[in-house]
Amino acid sequence: MINIAIDGPAGAGKSTVAKMVAKELGFIYIDTGALYRSIGIAALRKGFSTDNREQVISILPEIELSLKFVDGEQRVILNGEDVSRDIRLPEASMAASNVSAIPEVRSFLLDMQKKFARENNCLMDGRDIGTVILPDAELKIFLTASPEVRADRRYKELIEKGTPKAYDELLEEIKVRDYNDSHRAVAPLKPAEDAVIVDTSEMSLDEVVEKIISLAKDVKK
Ligand code: DC
Numbered sequence: 001m002i003n004i005a006i007d008g009p010a011g012a013g014k015s016t017v018a019k020m021v022a023k024e025l026g027f028i029y030i031d032t033g034a035l036y037r038s039i040g041i042a043a044l045r046k047g048f049s050t051d052n053r054e055q056v057i058s059i060l061p062e063i064e065l066s067l068k069f070v071d072g073e074q075r076v077i078l079n080g081e082d083v084s085r086d087i088r089l090p091e092a093s094m095a096a097s098n099v100s101a102i103p104e105v106r107s108f109l110l111d112m113q114k115k116f117a118r119e120n121n122c123l124m125d126g127r128d129i130g131t132v133i134l135p136d137a138e139l140k141i142f143l144t145a146s147p148e149v150r151a152d153r154r155y156k157e158l159i160e161k162g163t164p165k166a167y168d169e170l171l172e173e174i175k176v177r178d179y180n181d182s183h184r185a186v187a188p189l190k191p192a193e194d195a196v197i198v199d200t201s202e203m204s205l206d207e208v209v210e211k212i213i214s215l216a217k218d219v220k221k
Contacts, residue, residue, distance in 0.1 A: 001117065001118065001119070001120060001121050001122070002027070002121045002138050002219065003117045003121075003122055003123075003124065003134050003136075003137040003138055003139075004021075004027070004122070004123040004124070004137060004138065004139045004140075004141070004212075004216060004219075005124055005125075005126075005129035005130035005133070005134050005137040005139070005140045005141065005192070005195075006018050006123065006124070006125040006126075006129065006140075006141045006142075006143055006212075007125070007126060007127055007128065007129050007130050007131070007140070007141070007142050007143070007189065007191065007192070007195070008125075008127075008141075008142055008143035008144045008189075009144060009150070009174075009177070009178050009181065009182075009189060010093070010150070010174060010177045010178065010181070011145070011150035011151070011153060011154050011174055012143045012144050012145050012150060012200060013143065013145070013153070013200055013205065013208065014125040014143050015031055015033075015125060016205065017143060017200075017205070017208050017209055017212065018031070018123050018125045020205075020209045021123060021209055021212045021213055021216065022072075022122075022123045023072065024209070024213055025121075025123070025213070025216055026121070027120070027121045027122050027123045028069065028072075028116070028120045028121065028122040028123070029072070029074065029122070029123050029124075029125075030067070030074065030113070030116055030117075030122055030123070030124040030125070031074055031125055031126075032109070032113055032124060032125065032126035032129065032133070033096060033125070033126060033127075034067075034074065034076045034084070034087055035065060035076065035109050035112070035113075036096040036097075036099055036100040036105070036109070037076075037087035037088075037092045037093070037095070037096040038063075038065055038076050038078045038083055038087055039056070039059075039060075039063065039065075039096070039099045039105055039108075039109075040087075040092055040094075040095025040096040040098065040099045041078070041083055041086050041087055041089075041092055041095065042059055042062075042063055042078060042079075043055065043056050043059055043095065043099060044091060044092075044095055046059055050094070050095040050098035050099050051098045053102050056098075056099050056102055056104075056105065057102065057104045057105075060104060060105070060108050062079070063078065063079065063108075064078070064079050064080075065077065065078055065109075065112065067116070068082075093173075093177070094173075094176075094177070097177050097180045097181060098180075100127070100181070100184070101180065101184040101185075101186070103185075103186045106128075106186055106187055110132075110133065113126075113129075113133045113134075114133060114134070117133070117134050117137075124137075127181055127187070127188075127189040128187035128188075128189070130142070130191070130192035130194075130195050131187065131190065131192045132187045135192070138219045139196075139215055139216055139219045140191075140192045140194055140195040140196065141195060141196050141198055141212055141215070142191035142192070142195040142196070142197045142198065143198050143200060143208070144197065144198070144199050144200070145199060145200045145201040146201045147171060147174050147175055147178065148171065149200075149201045150174050151167060151170040151171035151174050152167065154170050154174070155167045155170055158170075196215060198211060198212070
């Protein structure tokens with residue numbers, strides 16, 4: 001199996017890029033952030049605080065998570081319920097960032113991610129794919145962009161969706177998440193030593209996709 005790891009900070013465009021590259025290569029695209037988001041949602045639904053480690057750990061034995069693919073789109077099933085929509089609610093982002101700092105949550109999700117990669121040609125995106133989950137991936141990309149560019153992209157996306165939010169607030173959220181994700185003790189966000197760093201601040205979406213596809217084609221040769 002061929003595995004491609006794409007890591008990088010929130011808002012770098014990983015999922016948009018990864019979906020397009022996976023389609024072109026005929027690979028399965030796995031969005032691992034969705035798994036952390038599902039655990040965050042499960043904790044919030046219990047009325048728990050997602051930064052309370054004991055409370056979050058206490059729900060893990062009750063959680064059954066699986067992924068389904070419908071027309072190439074990933075769906076997350078939490079205890080039999082498709083939560084793909086709920087995990088995109090604004091509160092799910094910070095909840096996911098909080099629960100993802102808990103080592104027990106990370107190990108809970110580890111085998112599931114590794115198993116997918118063993119069984120499929122896949123492109124997996126997240127924060128620790130190249131460093132922890134798939135250290136032997138054939139290609140590792142670290143996709144990044146400046147916080148200002150990422151906040152601006154998010155700002156425009158929300159206007160298009162009809163749910164605008166102030167730019168300054170978005171920039172602040174991105175900075176907080178970057179800090180949380182890269183300063184946690186376990187599996188912090190950082191490029192793997194052998195990752196190709198792609199800074200998309202000055203690149204169009206098509207340029208980024210093209211670059212990754214050409215790197216992937218070199219691997220497949
Ligand atoms: O990619 P995303 O925004 O959906 O991720 C949500 C949160 O989950 C993010 O703040 C960090 C965490 N995460 C992680 O720690 N490891 C991953 N492989 C994927 C996401």
